[in-house]
Amino acid sequence: MDDKKIALKMVVDGKERDVSYEELALSNNLAQEALVRLLIEKKLFEPKELMEMMERVKKERYRPAE
Numbered sequence: 001m002d003d004k005k006i007a008l009k010m011v012v013d014g015k016e017r018d019v020s021y022e023e024l025a026l027s028n029n030l031a032q033e034a035l036v037r038l039l040i041e042k043k044l045f046e047p048k049e050l051m052e053m054m055e056r057v058k059k060e061r062y063r064p065a066e
Contacts, residue, residue: 002019004022007020
């Protein structure tokens with residue numbers, strides 16, 4: 001028996017398939033990494049800029065509670 005929680009159900013080629021939260025997270029991670037690599041290859045930004053923006057977003061999103 002599979003203990004994975006189902007995040008969504010999808011139909012591919014007429015067949016229903018359950019997608020777990022783990023599979024969904026891995027798929028999102030793969031897509032995000034591919035997108036970042038492509039943007040860097042096309043020289044739309046530098047890796048350092050990405051790291052700086054990630055730090056900025058982290059500070060904005062995870063501010064200490066007031």
